Amino acid sequence: MIKITPFKAVRPTRATVGLVAARAYQSYTVEERESRMDYNPYSFLHIVNPGYKYAQEVTGEERYKLVKNRYLEFKEAGVFIQDEKPSFYVYKIVNRRKQEFTGIIAAMSAEDYEKDIIKKHEDTIAQREDNFKTYVQTVGFNAEPVLLTYPDNDTIAKVIKETQKNFAEYEFTTTFRDTHYLWKLDNEKAIAKIQQEFEKMKTVYIADGHHRSASSYLLYKDEKSKNPNHNGSESYNFFMSYLIPESELVIHGFNRLIRDLNGLSKEDFLIKLDEFYRIENCGEYPFNPAEPQQFSMYLDGEFYSLYLRKTAFEFNTALDKLDAHILYKTVLEPLLNIKDLRHDSRISYVNSQHNNVTIKSVVDSGEYAVGFGLCSSNVEQMKQIADEGLTMPPKSTYILPKLRSGITIYEY
Incomplete structure (x- = not known):
């Protein structure tokens, strides 16, 4: 009541x-x-x-x-x-x-x-x-x-x-x-x-x-x-x-910008990323994720589409289905060694109302090495996570x- x-x-x-x-x-x-x-x-x-x-x-x-x-x-x-x-x-x-x-x-x-x-x-x-x-x-x-x-x-x-x-x-x-x-x-x-x-x-x-x-x-x-x-x-x-x-x-999301590749070369990073994602090089054509578990990536002057390999990730809770959490558990933490999403100076966030052009411009400037675009979450996801007593990662929603x-x- x-x-x-x-x-x-x-x-x-x-x-x-x-x-x-x-x-x-x-x-x-x-x-x-x-x-x-x-x-x-x-x-x-x-x-x-x-x-x-x-x-x-x-x-x-x-x-x-x-x-x-x-x-x-x-x-x-x-x-x-x-x-x-x-x-x-x-x-x-x-x-x-x-x-x-x-x-x-x-x-x-x-x-x-x-x-x-x-x-x-x-x-x-x-x-x-x-x-x-x-x-x-x-x-x-x-x-x-x-x-x-x-x-x-x-x-x-x-x-x-x-x-x-x-x-x-x-x-x-x-x-x-x-x-x-x-x-x-x-x-x-x-x-x-x-x-x-x-x-x-x-x-x-x-x-x-x-x-x-x-x-x-x-x-x-x-x-x-x-x-x-x-x-x-x-x-x-x-x-x-x-x-x-x-x-x-x-509800809009926040895209992620990362300052470096944690010591990895571009080639080594893509090989490690392949464990979790089916990767397609889109070249100069921006990719916009259209549904959950799809991500866009801009790296070294090229756009990529990332499709999560379902067999590479377990879905046990409502939080596991959240794209911001998936990206954290498959890329940011294990590959780029970003553990503290709130305070790590190597990561920045940009409101997803700003399109891929924004990601491209800041990565091309050299300030960041790679940028990731995410689908926005929805009200039902937000409610399910709250109902299960869980919390979203920082900068998951721009409401x-x-x-x-x-x-x-x-x-x-």
Whole structure:
């Protein structure tokens, strides 16, 4: 039974929302960040990068305290206002590729995360979890929802459709040419109908935001242990999420770029690769894998197609069927001696939305020796791996939609 709860979001005014909304901090180059803050005093980047005001880098607890100060300044200036009634928020994104994503921003139960009915498919790093927990405890808010996905549901879809007949609270387009819409849903009967449908569900799945959800759970445990009057209704019992139906989730993969061949010659590498793959030299013609267990490779100015030899690999779990895991177990670890996919400096990743031309250009530059293209995984694979209690290798999925910070804020 999934618990989904309305909350009183803190939100930018309609006039400023397009200026406030920001991508994830790490997605900007330093030059992009500074340019946006130079010319846009409303950008949420001013809150999460408070040292900019003093032209210096601020870190740790000092940064967290300044983030809180900048946030309070935005509230005091009337840039942010808080809704009077607990609400769900119907949120729609139409990106430049004309893909549409429509779901519900709501508060989800940290207890459901603890019970593993909010399921994950990625490992998290304990230090990052703890850092974000401390950050939220200090600043007192979270401005970026965790992306969750749920089975398509006709009743929920109908409520969303009815809500969209009303005037949108927000409608704005970003410089990425993505258009964002938000409707406030505070009708108690409609809220109850959505809650009843989620109560019938056994599980929902984290699509993106594993560290934020893990940190929210740590916060819940910490605050609960310190509160002798804990009753389960406190704000720390929940974390902000954006829930979209499974049919709307878009999963891309990450291609792999490797800096060297681990001391092997091109010929020796191909001979060793032959143990696991049927290899075809495509010359200058790029090969695009069309189905699982096919890979493209670019090496020494030529494209290759790789077809996994089924007799050379055992499929015992859902993870064994994941192309990112297959490539790791057959090539990266045994042949190229790359064991730590998260930290080894010899491997880099490029979003598979970038085509083979990107792989070719960086390998031809000499920065990398070989590049591999993978098929994207799908929602069913993600769910099966989560259901079996397994986790995907790092950079297995690049999931859309990508959310903006500062549009709805959950206060603790």
